[in-house]
Amino acid sequence: MNDRYSRQMLFEPIGEEGQDLLSDKHVVIIGAGALGTGNAEILARAGVGRITIADRDYVEWSNLQRQQLFSEEDAKYRMPKAVAARERLEQVNSDIHVEGLVLDAGAEELRELTEFADLIIDATDNFDTRLLINDISQEKKIPWIYGACVGSYGLSYVILPGETPCLSCLLEKVPMGGATCDTAGIIAPVVQMVVAHQTSEALKLLTGNTAALRNKLVSFDVWNNHYLAMDVQKLKKTDCPSCGKHPQYPHLNPENQTKTAVLCGRNTVQIRPSEKGERDLDELSLSLSRLGGKVEQNPYLLSYSNQEEQRLVFFKDGRVLIHGTKDITEAKNLYYSLIG
Structure with a gap:
């Protein structure tokens, strides 16, 4: 192991053993916008061995305020976000394998992308895709980390198949917000706050430090100085069609796509x-x-x-x-x- 990760290895919960684990892990990031680029860069610098980034869009000028892997050249030439992110990350860490895929992540695509995945990170901007991720996660027993932000408000939650409530359980009881970055705007600090929560939990999962997981849904407003951690474990439903005793994974059904x-x-x-x-x-x-x-x-x-x-x-x-x-x-x- 070279000196690149020495400071991270000095952090006792990770150490040399944890760093070795990171180098063998595969993380799939769905979305290469603000959250996707932030997550991807931190995990690439941390030495996660394989990172797959999937995104359906291209870089625009309005992205540059908060999407940290992109340049003015990317916006000028309308480079696909997944490609631009991959090219930048290859400059950041040539020791790892980064794959950038220009596609819309439907059920079929997600099944292929997650074939050998250890973790899925949500960096999307819509609940249709998140519910697909949720059902793929439950079907394949792959943990995933939910994240969202708009204005100065952010959310994050770790979903562990078989242990925690899934997104379908939460949507019935927890307000997830209806505004978007295009209607309410967004400031970059809230992006970094959500990314910090997602990547810290990702590092815990990938290095086997599951006892340190937060186990709560966090929400915060960095402008108005609000922070809340909610215990949502009681919201897990035994009859949930995605994670209950008899799951049907409804969002993977072609009729629902x-x-x-x-x-x-x-x-x-x-x-x-x-x-x-x-x-x-x-x-x-x-x-x-x-x-x-x-x-x-x-x-x-x-x-x-x-x-x-x-x-x-x-x-x-x-x-x-x-x-x-x-x-x-x-x-x-x-x-x-x-x-x-």
Whole structure:
């Protein structure tokens, strides 16, 4: 073990044995926004051997205020967040393996991503994905760490399959908030506060220090100086469809998964293809160029803006983001008018 981790190894609960454990662990981070980049950087610097980052979006200028792995160049060229995060982390720690995947994490994708995972970290911005993570976690018996923040308010909780209430249990009793960063804004310190709670619990889990886990849901407001730790163990339900005695994992059911989604607070609709396949961006560029408008392309995505100032972003995995509307029907009509 080189000197890179010497100060961390001097921390008695981790030590050399814990550092060896970290080097053998695989953490899957769903989302590469503020929480995702913060978690990824701390765990990469800590020496977690394998980190997989999955994200469906690309870097925009508004991200740079709080999403710490990205640069102005990333925003300028609309780099996929997962790719930009991976490239930065490879510069931070070349001793570990970092995988950055540009995809929308549905049930099928999550099953593949977590095949050999030791821990899942939630860095998403919507409960549809979180409930998928929750059911995958319960089905595969993989712990996951919930995190959320908006404005100056943050939440975090560790979910251990078979031991703690799951997210489905909590949603019936604990208010999780309805505002988004795009409606209420956000300040960077609350991001770092949530990341600190998530990563400290992650290090405990990954090094076998489970007795030190917090075992409470924490919420805080860093602007108004509020902090609360809630014991939610009594909320665990024996008849919960996700973690009860007879689990059905309802959110993994294909019937409960949509091919279109309104992105949280973004005035944007995402359309997923009905079948998997790789889109030929070069061919699409030629086709759209004939229609007029503006076409911009990088190796991972293509952006098309028409004369009505509507913008569509096409990804190689077939997905498309339609910016400027929350109306799914309107988004589909625009998409089909261009693609057929």
